[in-house]
Amino acid sequence: MTSPDSVLDKDGVRLTVEDAVATVTLTNPDKRNAQSPALWRALVQAGRSLPGSVRVVVLRAEGKSFSAGLDRQAFTPEGFDGEPSFLALARSVDAELDAVIAEYQEAFTWWRRNDIVSIAAVQGHAIGAGFQLALACDLRVVAQDVQFAMRETSLGLVPDLTGTKPLVSLVGYARALEICATGRYVHADEAERTGLANLAVPGEELDNAVRDLTSALLAAPRDAVIETKALLEGAASRTYEDQRTAERAAQARRLRDLAAASD
Template sequence: MTAPVSTPSSSTSWEEVGVRLEVEGELAVVTLCDPKRRNAQTPAMWRALAAIGRELPGTVRVVLLRAEGLAFSAGLDRAMFSPEGIAGEQGFAELAASSDQDLDAAIAEFQQAFTWWRRPDLITIAAVQGYAIGAGFQLALACDLRVCALDAQFSMRETSLGLVPDLAGTKPLVDLVGYGRALEICATGRLVGAEEAVASGLANLAVPGEELDATARDLVAPLLAAPRSAVIETKALLLGAGQRSYDEQRAAERAAQARRLRDLAGIGD
């Protein structure tokens, strides 16, 4: 396989591939900032997003993901499908010709941009306007919460292109809307509007576009107001609930509450 492009290590180089990071105390704002290309995604952008996840200050508690322009993200840059590809990147044809091990490693590297958003020490919010297609949809799904503008349109187009959604979006989609609806959304590639997104549990809120940023910020404030350790324990309880039986979940609640009570009382382990 060809050598990968070096990972951006500064906000300037991240912006060159369409991502900007701003840290405001306990809040980090990650902005997709290539509106002329409808925030189309590339492997370089994915490396930047993965690097941001690794380099977030430990003081950050909430991450807000937003995008400039009319579209949240139009998905994968279609140049990846072309014979010319993207300069410095492997195209799909070259990826397909690589060994099983190398192909698996390449996809695993791509997924790193989408996995850190569910870290137990963070609450992540996606503010979505316009199109969130394919990889854009999966990036929104990577977050814990989604606020969308009334013009938001989600679509999982991979299957219609002969591919599958492989950027860690299938599990959160099934968890949110159930197997049957998730299969229908993925297999048809149809658009899911803001009203349906809220009704199905895919999004938490839908607001007029001009209110999107303010609404997302309003959601940040109470998340930061709660004690961090309590939020972390609660998120862990809810994330694990689907894999536990009722009795196992009750036991997990008891253990978490015991930790909280002792912490509040200043009693160590």
């Protein structure tokens, strides 16, 4: 193993790369890693900066909380320095408001690329945008003190940072509706039981658990993982027959690649 290379460190986001593993760290523990448009742009830049050699991306956060959600300064008249306040955005024309929200969503979309597997290591509070950032990843390993909550509805808003689809896929419509509409906390035991978390461990074991999972993911040939991920991602939107067809096509590609490698 080589030593980690620092690729990016700005606006509360640090990206380091060590061989086939990239680590994206939220680095503002004093504010419980509250999120802002600048942080979202840094996350987008992190995704665009990944070397082609990276197979696994770990998302983690410094401090006691993964992310307490959107920084409430967004809702003040002054907003953030150099940024339009959310109150000003609310008064913009529909096309402009839609474009701004779409830009914010980009920070949450690249984690499910087929060429990588992303793991969120979550401790403490993961509220609102923090919950949705954890949901943006393929897999979640959580500490026993984790507290997920979707508070947007309680504030008169909706979860709009791509979290609704993975939440429904993981826990089902009825439970997802109840979690969002009530804004209640989901703790580690429930998260693991319902599939929201792949694994729940004591806080002191979180880093080791993520390392073990990362090693297991890297043990399989990369192209096989990529093909399998694409099959699973598309399964919900395909008919049974279409999924059979997709499986055959993927397996044919794998067999041809293996045969070519043995020549």
